[in-house]
Amino acid sequence: MMKLHWSPRSPFVRKVMVAAHELGLADRIRTVRTVAAMLKPAQDLMPDNPLAKIPTLVLEDGTVLYDSIVIVEYLDSLAGHRLIPREGTTRFTELRRHALGNGFLDLLILWRNERDKPAPLPALLDAFKLKTDAVLPAIEKEIEAVAAAPLGIAQITFAIAGAYMDFRFPDLGWRERCPRFDDWQRGFAARPSMRATEIVDA
Template sequence: MKIFFSPASPFVRKVMVVAHELGLADQIERLPSAAGPVARDASIRQHNPIGQVPTFFTDDGTVLYDSRVICEYLDDLGGGAFFGSGAARWRNLTDAALGDGLLGAALLARYEAVLRPEPLRWSDWTGGQLAKVTDAVDRMETMDLAGRLDIGTVTFACGLGYLDFRFPEADWRSTHPRTAAWFGAFAQRPSMAATQPGV
């Protein structure tokens, strides 16, 4: 198996956390990439027309994207239960969508700050995206996440880790103590330690 990889991508991290948890990480070759929202990587686009990471190759050469699809493939391959069944499946998928929404908004705010030329930056746009991030963490604060290991909680953890990595000035912990405590424990998992940005 192979994956177009970026150590800073929270979506790649989500895939690799699931792979580590299932004991599959050592079977996945990391392919270097230079994916970006403006200058897209031609080597990725040959396989994924969107040109984004993660883009994944199964052992038979099937190409999979995006992160949720890849995670579901790995879960099936590894006999996991990250997606669950019945009511738990819909909860897990909905939570994963909330986490992906947080990540999408955070990425857009990041791109606005570092890629858009300064005279063209729109503060209301950035504020709107970061408001989505805050609303997502507000919702997490109301949830009982203790003891859960599923695609929802993995996505939440990768989202909060991305905030720490790219928005260290965001003081989300002081206003979300339950989420902070949960994340502090979840971040100690070996899968999270092995996938920290830059590792």
């Protein structure tokens, strides 16, 4: 069994788990609950990953892999390269779209951390809002091309970003602002891989 440092609410962990389900590898991964918060680094995780970030995957031979896209590519290589095209334009388009969805998740997490501080910096909150106001229309514009492509890590990441906004940023109103993204995301969220990894509020 592989061991995955895991939490039920991390969108980056969810990306790995959705990929594992889609690839038929979920039953080869044992998840270990790891609480890795910005303010409270997970000290028990640091021997495997000194950055104290999840997801972190430990293979049977002890090899450690991170970050999430490296883990996804590794799992994909075990299952015949079905989520990331191996080369050419389709590969770099898939990886650039993943970087958009993943960078958006990074932004949302930093925004949430700042927002929840005793004294958030207003200029920083403004900057996160400004970027989000650029990212949402960009995703809305591209989502039909994303939806038309084969199942891959870009689709998985955008679908998770939508669910993450529902969970942590309900006031953004992303579903009203991005009707095509909303419609596509609702369909994707019905996949067994997404249902099996739904965000749980503890």
